[in-house]
Amino acid sequence: NANGRILVLREPLGVVAAITPWNFPAAMITRKLAPALAAGCAVVCKPAGETPLSAFALGELANRAGVPAGVLNIINGNSAQIGEVWCASPIVRGLSFTGSTEIGKLLMRQCADTVKKLALELGGNAAFLVFDDADLEAAAEGVMASKFRNTGQTCVCANRILVQAKIHDEFVAILGRKISALKVADGLESGATQGRTYSGRDFKRRVYCNWRQNPRKRRQFL
Known part of the structure; x- marks a missing residue:
């Protein structure tokens, strides 16, 4: 018009x-x-x-x-x-x-x-996907960077890691080694890779209940 x-x-x-x-x-x-x-x-x-x-x-x-x-x-x-x-x-x-x-x-x-x-x-629930053709070392490093930055206290941290069955066991082994190498200590301490969570309330939210691997010991702390 x-x-x-x-x-x-x-x-x-x-x-x-x-x-x-x-x-x-x-x-x-x-x-x-x-x-x-x-x-x-x-x-x-x-x-x-x-x-x-x-x-x-x-x-x-x-x-x-x-x-x-x-x-x-x-x-x-x-x-x-x-x-x-x-x-x-x-x-x-x-x-x-x-x-x-x-x-x-x-x-x-x-x-x-x-x-x-x-x-x-608002709150996210990010997924990290690992496919059969992935470079597993690189993928595990990606999970470490995504999941453990800021002691896992960011909105973009991966809350679910989805791995194709064919590579599941190998990937879990690689990731487990990397997680075991983390050093949890005061954030100002030399060599520390994981510091404290920001509050006791937040710490309780991050308690991991491992029901299948150890039914008698329900809680493991990451």
Whole structure:
């Protein structure tokens, strides 16, 4: 229609809220803040309670760089209470969250009344696939890098390793040798390859129950 007119306007969304995880405390914050600030949006950020100092440091750097007061705001405290206030507020127009699927669903429900734009990066269940024609040494190294980075505490760590039957036993033997060579110790200790998990709660989540190999000794700790 020659008389019609279609406009695409690039405008700031408004105030954007960001809720970030503990495992990459600086990287996850900057990934959320930078696009919002570049688009002209003010930001309120709630870092994980376990690792808030990285966020406060970024806020201080923003002040030193001349970011106007009130444009970048770091808030620490009770996650549930802060999230509920942000979700209900008509002032907050967008919410970016990285965390569990359970909490992501809750935030979606809480944001429904104010119809916010959501960017959700939720819990993964990554699979590592090993086929018959694979280089088994290289595949085992790939599993080690995927499963044990950050002591297995990243959202992209492989939680399932699927191996074709023909190479299963050989691959398990290779992988077992590599796992046995890991050194679990204080992360600052020389030669340590696996440090502590970030909390006792997280440690309990990572207990491996080996039902088939040893029915009497139900738990093995990786």
